Amino acid sequence: METIGTIQNGVELGLRERKKSQVRQALIGSALELFRERGFDETSIDDIAAKANVSRRTFFRYFATKDEVIFVDRKTSFGAFRSLLSAERPGEPLSVGVMRAWSFIAKHYQDHRDTLLPMQHMVQSHPLLRGRELDYDREWEQAMVGEIASRQSDRTAADRALVIGGAVMGVARAVFRHWAHDLRGEGDLVAASRNALELLMPLLKTVE
Numbered sequence: 001m002e003t004i005g006t007i008q009n010g011v012e013l014g015l016r017e018r019k020k021s022q023v024r025q026a027l028i029g030s031a032l033e034l035f036r037e038r039g040f041d042e043t044s045i046d047d048i049a050a051k052a053n054v055s056r057r058t059f060f061r062y063f064a065t066k067d068e069v070i071f072v073d074r075k076t077s078f079g080a081f082r083s084l085l086s087a088e089r090p091g092e093p094l095s096v097g098v099m100r101a102w103s104f105i106a107k108h109y110q111d112h113r114d115t116l117l118p119m120q121h122m123v124q125s126h127p128l129l130r131g132r133e134l135d136y137d138r139e140w141e142q143a144m145v146g147e148i149a150s151r152q153s154d155r156t157a158a159d160r161a162l163v164i165g166g167a168v169m170g171v172a173r174a175v176f177r178h179w180a181h182d183l184r185g186e187g188d189l190v191a192a193s194r195n196a197l198e199l200l201m202p203l204l205k206t207v208e
Helices: 004-038 045-051 056-062 072-085 094-111 113-124 127-150 157-182 189-198
Strands: none
Touching: 004 045, 004 056, 004 113, 045 056, 072 094, 072 113, 072 127, 094 113, 094 127, 094 157, 094 189, 113 127, 113 157, 127 157, 157 189
């Protein structure tokens, strides 16, 4: 049976976490609004903090740099991607994990297009942000390569993993950019992603 103290501590923790989430969302919303109004370079961390009604110090409790706000969604979805990529049961084919992980990411982007599309267009218009995007893309590609390599034991495993991981990432990136920039977020990104990945199935099955 729970004691009163345990219940109170649980409520306090819940309120604290809710407050942190509210502050985080306020900082993200304020930053994106200012970036759209003034531009990324013209918006300072002090501007973001002031609009969110918090101190500069509070901003740095949540984000190390200004550009981290732009990529906050990508960092959080990366953990889900890695988890979904891994085999859910012994012997599960690589192709199943790849399709599951990228279908999840595609649906997430599609469901949050109103926020993600303006951010993506901002990234493509700014050299610093494009460079950061490449860094994040490499992390995702390395996750792919690591998962593929873990399923092999022969001497050519590393080379094969690099090729297949790069191919999957290239296809996923091309489909997303076509959807985000050419189609402006219209159309079924999940279906487009699955159709594109189907083209790589013969390659993925070489690992199984």
